[in-house]
Amino acid sequence: MSQQAVQETDTATEEVPNYDNDFDTIVVGAGLAGTAAALTLARQGYDPLVIERGPSPGTKNVFGGVLYTPRIRELTDFADAPKERYVSKKTYSMLSEEGDETSLSIAPSSWREEPHNDSWMVLRGDFDEWFAEQAVEAGATLVTETTVTDLIEENGEIVGVRTDRPDGELRAPMVVLAEGANSLVSEGSGLKQQDSRDNVAVSVKEVRKYDRDTIEDRFHLDGQAGLAAHYFGDGAVGDAVGGGFLYTNKRTVSIGVVYSIEDAAHGDKTPDEVLAEFKQHPAVAPLVRGGRMLEYSAHAIPEGGPDSMPDLVHDGAVIVGDAAGLVLNSGIHLEGTNMAVESGYHAGQAIADALDNGRTDEAALASYETELRNSYVVKNLDHYGWFMDTAADEKEFLFDDLPRALGQAGEEYFKMDDTPKEEHVSAAKQRILTATGGWFGAARKAWKFRKMLS
Amino acid sequence: MSKAQSTPKVPDTPDVESASIEDRLYTVKYKDSGESHLGIQIPGICDEKCTTYECTNVCPADVWRADEGGIPTIAYENCLECGSCRFACPHGNVEWEYPETGNGVSYKYG
Numbered sequence: 001m002s003q004q005a006v007q008e009t010d011t012a013t014e015e016v017p018n019y020d021n022d023f024d025t026i027v028v029g030a031g032l033a034g035t036a037a038a039l040t041l042a043r044q045g046y047d048p049l050v051i052e053r054g055p056s057p058g059t060k061n062v063f064g065g066v067l068y069t070p071r072i073r074e075l076t077d078f079a080d081a082p083k084e085r086y087v088s089k090k091t092y093s094m095l096s097e098e099g100d101e102t103s104l105s106i107a108p109s110s111w112r113e114e115p116h117n118d119s120w121m122v123l124r125g126d127f128d129e130w131f132a133e134q135a136v137e138a139g140a141t142l143v144t145e146t147t148v149t150d151l152i153e154e155n156g157e158i159v160g161v162r163t164d165r166p167d168g169e170l171r172a173p174m175v176v177l178a179e180g181a182n183s184l185v186s187e188g189s190g191l192k193q194q195d196s197r198d199n200v201a202v203s204v205k206e207v208r209k210y211d212r213d214t215i216e217d218r219f220h221l222d223g224q225a226g227l228a229a230h231y232f233g234d235g236a237v238g239d240a241v242g243g244g245f246l247y248t249n250k251r252t253v254s255i256g257v258v259y260s261i262e263d264a265a266h267g268d269k270t271p272d273e274v275l276a277e278f279k280q281h282p283a284v285a286p287l288v289r290g291g292r293m294l295e296y297s298a299h300a301i302p303e304g305g306p307d308s309m310p311d312l313v314h315d316g317a318v319i320v321g322d323a324a325g326l327v328l329n330s331g332i333h334l335e336g337t338n339m340a341v342e343s344g345y346h347a348g349q350a351i352a353d354a355l356d357n358g359r360t361d362e363a364a365l366a367s368y369e370t371e372l373r374n375s376y377v378v379k380n381l382d383h384y385g386w387f388m389d390t391a392a393d394e395k396e397f398l399f400d401d402l403p404r405a406l407g408q409a410g411e412e413y414f415k416m417d418d419t420p421k422e423e424h425v426s427a428a429k430q431r432i433l434t435a436t437g438g439w440f441g442a443a444r445k446a447w448k449f450r451k452m453l454s
Numbered sequence: 455m456s457k458a459q460s461t462p463k464v465p466d467t468p469d470v471e472s473a474s475i476e477d478r479l480y481t482v483k484y485k486d487s488g489e490s491h492l493g494i495q496i497p498g499i500c501d502e503k504c505t506t507y508e509c510t511n512v513c514p515a516d517v518w519r520a521d522e523g524g525i526p527t528i529a530y531e532n533c534l535e536c537g538s539c540r541f542a543c544p545h546g547n548v549e550w551e552y553p554e555t556g557n558g559v560s561y562k563y564g
Contacts, residue, residue: 053552053556054556054560055485055556055560058561058564059559059560059561059562059564060535060558060559060560060561061561061564062536062561062564063564099464099467123563123564124561124563124564125561125562125563125564128564144556145555145556146555146556147552147553147554147555164554164555165555181537182535182537182540182550182552184550184551184552194540194541195541196541197541197542200538200541202512202514202536202538203536204514206478207563252563254563261512261538261541261542264511264512264538264542265506265508265511265512265542265544266508266511267511268511270510270511270512270513270514270516271512271513271514271538272475272478272514272515276472276473279470279471279472280467280469280470280472282464282466282467285467285468285469285470286467286468288470289468289469289470291471292471293471293473293477293478293481294481294562294563295481295482295561295562295563296473296478296479296481296482296534297482297534297561297563297564298514298515298534298536298538299534299536299537300536300537300538300540300541
């Protein structure tokens with residue numbers, strides 16, 4: 001059943017066989033969304049072709065570090081998947097540029113039990129390759145080192161793709177655009193607009209090598225348990241909307257920063273310099289000292305929320321994953337992998353249903369968008385859509401004044417001297433109130449951010 | 455290079471490795487297509503209109519350089535294909551393609 005790879009055989013000098021309409025669906029990109037679509041279609045007896053520009057799936061992908069797995073667990077034998085550690089603890093820390101840290105740590109004991117709240121640290125080089133193998137085993141075909149450059153359109157309908165291979169035109173009834181944050185094909189074909197830079201973040205990351213004992217001792221971990229740490233404030237990414245992150249893998253630690261390209265454009269430091277400063281913060285330096293950088297990586301992240309989502313369904317094509325802007329940043333929830341897989345799954349289902357009826361028009365594919373809107377994916381984006389704009393409006397308070405005030409309030413509250421505690425408590429309160437603009441300001445800010453925890 | 459330290463030194467904070475951009479890029483597997491996948495649409499815009507060179511501020515890989523002003527130089531072989539410059543240029547003047555046929559960066563860990 002599985003016709004592995006048309007790959008590598010076609011060079012410029014050889015006769016290139018014609019695969020037009022050998023496949024039901026062409027999937028552009030073998031990331032999480034594309035592979036989920038291909039796997040779903042293959043399971044229903046269809047023949048998808050996945051075209052990946054990298055040497056193997058995962059080689060062009062970058063993420064922070066946590067894969068959220070509810071749908072993947074249904075689609076695969078997830079026990080066999082290459083995983084690093086599950087998230088047994090999450091921490092959220094406010095860092096001031098003076099070096100203060102104020103943090104909250106959450107470690108429900110149930111996270112240590114299967115299925116570990118469906119939250120796993122993985123490395124994309126390993127995971128995406130494995131995930132694509134599951135699709136191939138189910139009957140999908142994978143071609144690598146091939147870049148889709150354009151769509152073929154006839155009478156307003158998308159009927160195939162052009163690639164950078166010789167005679168690289170390929171036709172198929174359906175195209176799934178799973179090309180990621182830099183969605184050149186969708187944009188080039190007018191299916192979506194390029195996002196404005198205040199809706200996109202730049203992220204840089206180091207994967208650092210330590211021995212397993214060092215990681216487990218340093219982060220108080222055992223077995224497969226792992227830490228997902230998030231950092232906010234001036235001490236994390238300077239004067240910008242964004243944050244830092246640290247994820248523990250088995251024998252490596254992923255550490256990085258993410259912040260708005262709007263802020264990066266105006267900043268006086270490049271992303272690698274921002275990362276270097278974050279690593280040197282007194283709350284972070286002891287966690288990443290020593291070791292060795294194995295890999296440096298960078299990627300843009302679409303964080304525009306519901307307003308940035310393009311039309312998902314077209315005649316003969318659908319858009320999924322990062323290309324569709326399906327990333328959630330609510331300040332507390334930072335998700336994308338689960339939404340990518342969910343969108344690929346619903347797209348695959350909708351395409352299978354449409355093909356069953358011999359159709360590929362927009363109306364026949366509409367159930368993809370309907371299902372996605374009825375799922376947590378778009379519901380969460382809608383619910384937290386307010387956050388990024390509010391965070392940008394309140395940048396100075398959230399990322400500068402608040403982390404400093406919390407640090408100073410903590411210092412006051414616990415101060416050891418000959419002053420009665422009552423006075424320290426009052427001084428601590430005053431620090432916070434000054435930062436929020438008094439009781440009235442605090443009430444207004446509380447109202448503004450009321451939905452953050454809801 | 456990236457030793458810019460605005461955080462004041464807090465006692466008992468260890469020094470961590472602060473790699474140069476060259477050392478960072480050295481960790482990334484890369485296959486050179488021999489041809490730039492990046493470009494400038496209208497060089498005159500960079501030369502005459504642009505004063506801010508935001509491409510150089512956002513780039514995490516020192517691809518875009520304009521220390522002398524004028525038209526930025528492009529060290530495309532440093533490129534991590536993140537796409538930040540594509541979004542950053544306020545003049546929409548960045549030409550950005552994917553490197554062809556499997557060339558460019560190839561992440562092992564991602």
